[in-house]
Amino acid sequence: MASRLLTNIGELLTNDPTLGDETPVGRLHDAALVLDDERVVWVGAASAAPDADERYDVGGLAVLPGFVDSHTHLIFAGERSDEFEARMAGERYDGGGIARTVAATRAASDEQLRDESGARLAALRAGGVTTLEVKSGYALDVEGESRLVALAREVTSEVTFLGAHVVPQDYVADRDAYVALVAGEMMMRCASAKWADVFCDVGAFDVDEAREVLVAARARGLARRLHANQIADIGAIALAVELDCASVDHCTHVSDVDVERLAASSTVATLLPGAEFCTRSPYPSGRRLLDAGVTVALATDCNPGTSYVTSMSFVIALAVREMGLSVDEAVWAATRGGAGALRRADVGHLSVGARGDLVILNAPRAAHLAYRPGSSLVREVWRCESDDA
Numbered sequence: 001m002a003s004r005l006l007t008n009i010g011e012l013l014t015n016d017p018t019l020g021d022e023t024p025v026g027r028l029h030d031a032a033l034v035l036d037d038e039r040v041v042w043v044g045a046a047s048a049a050p051d052a053d054e055r056y057d058v059g060g061l062a063v064l065p066g067f068v069d070s071h072t073h074l075i076f077a078g079e080r081s082d083e084f085e086a087r088m089a090g091e092r093y094d095g096g097g098i099a100r101t102v103a104a105t106r107a108a109s110d111e112q113l114r115d116e117s118g119a120r121l122a123a124l125r126a127g128g129v130t131t132l133e134v135k136s137g138y139a140l141d142v143e144g145e146s147r148l149v150a151l152a153r154e155v156t157s158e159v160t161f162l163g164a165h166v167v168p169q170d171y172v173a174d175r176d177a178y179v180a181l182v183a184g185e186m187m188m189r190c191a192s193a194k195w196a197d198v199f200c201d202v203g204a205f206d207v208d209e210a211r212e213v214l215v216a217a218r219a220r221g222l223a224r225r226l227h228a229n230q231i232a233d234i235g236a237i238a239l240a241v242e243l244d245c246a247s248v249d250h251c252t253h254v255s256d257v258d259v260e261r262l263a264a265s266s267t268v269a270t271l272l273p274g275a276e277f278c279t280r281s282p283y284p285s286g287r288r289l290l291d292a293g294v295t296v297a298l299a300t301d302c303n304p305g306t307s308y309v310t311s312m313s314f315v316i317a318l319a320v321r322e323m324g325l326s327v328d329e330a331v332w333a334a335t336r337g338g339a340g341a342l343r344r345a346d347v348g349h350l351s352v353g354a355r356g357d358l359v360i361l362n363a364p365r366a367a368h369l370a371y372r373p374g375s376s377l378v379r380e381v382w383r384c385e386s387d388d389a
C-alpha cells in the first residue's frame with residue numbers, strides 16, 4: 001500500500017519520551033507522521049516531513065495513539081439497567097447479577113451474541129479504540145466458555161478466559177469441583193485464549209482458588225491477569241504479583257503495602273472508573289499509585305453489570321476529575337498504559353516502528369477529551385487491518 005503523510009497536526013502525542021517535549025506523552029506541535037501500510041516510518045516537525053504517496057492535512061487538530069482498552073467483557077446477551085437504578089438508589093454491588101447475564105448468554109445464539117456484541121464493538125471503535133481485550137466469563141460451563149472464547153477470537157487476539165468469574169448456581173454446593181473444572185477441562189477447551197483471569201474477591205473466588213486457576217494457566221502457557229480488590233481487599237494483589245500477572249484490574253481498595261508491592265513489580269494497575277461510576281463506589285486514587293511509581297492503565301470494563309461503558313473518552317474524563325490524574329497521565333494510561341497491561345510493545349505509542357493506529361480528534365488539544373466530557377471528539381480512527389487486535 002502507498003505511504004501516507006499526516007501533516008499539519010496541531011498537537012501530536014506520541015508517548016515516546018525521546019520526542020518533542022520529552023515528557024512521557026512525547027508531545028510535538030506543528031507535527032507530521034508518515035505511515036506505510038502498517039507502521040509509523042517517520043515522525044517529526046511538519047516543516048521537515050519527507051514526501052509520501054498520499055498527503056492528508058489535518059488542519060491543526062490533535063492526533064494521539066489509538067486507545068488500548070485492556071479490559072472488556074464485550075460478549076454477553078441482555079442488560080441489567082434495573083440493577084443500575086437500584087444502585088443509584090443506594091443498593092451495593094456484590095456480583096450477584098452476574099448469574100442473570102450467564103442465563104441470558106447461555107440462551108443466546110451465536111448470531112445474537114455477534115449482533116449485540118458487534119454494536120458495542122462498533123461504539124468502542126468509533127470512540128478511538130484500536131486494540132481491545134475481550135473476556136469470556138458469562139457461560140461458566142465447558143461448552144459455553146469455549147463458545148465465548150471462539151466468538152471473542154473473531155474480534156481480537158487479546159482474548160481472556162474467565163471461567164472463574166463466579167461459581168455458577170449448579171456448583172454452589174461443591175465449589176472445589178467447579179475450581180477443578182475451570183483449572184482442568186474447561187481451561188483445556190479454552191486454551192486458544194491468550195490470557196487467564198479470575199474474579200478474586202468477596203462473593204467470587206478466594207486467593208487459594210484463584211491461585212489454583214492461575215497456576216494451571218501458567219502450566220498451560222496462558223498469560224495471566226486478575227480482577228482484584230474491587231469489592232474488598234482479600235490479598236489478591238500479592239497473588240497477582242507473585243504469579244507475574246500482567247495486570248491487576250479495579251484496585252478500588254488497595255493497602256499501602258500493596259502499593260509498594262505493585263511499584264516494585266512488573267504488574268500494571270488497571271483502573272476502571274466506569275465501574276466506580278456505575279456502582280456508585282468511591283474512586284481509588286490514581287495519583288497515589290502514580291506517585292508511588294506504579295504503572296497505571298485505564299480501561300472501560302465494558303460489561304452489563306458494573307460498567308456498561310463503551311467510551312474511552314468518558315473513562316479519561318472520570319480519571320482526571322475523580323482519580324487525580326492529569327490529562328496527559330490519563331491519555332497515557334488509556335494508550336501506552338493499556339499496551340503495558342497487555343504486554344504489547346507495538347501499540348499505545350507512535351514511535352517509528354509502532355503500528356500506525358491513531359486517533360484524530362475534532363479538537364486542537366488532547367485536553368479536550370476531559371475538558372468537554374460527553375462530547376464525541378473522535379473525528380477519525382486509523383487502524384491497521386493487518387492484525388485483528
Ligand code: NIG
Binds near residue numbers: 073304306307
Ligand atoms: O469487572 N467484577 C467482576 N466482573 C465484572 C462485572 C460483572 C458483572 O457484574 O456482570 C467487573 O466489574
Ligand code: FE
Binds near residue numbers: 303
Ligand atoms: Fe471486569
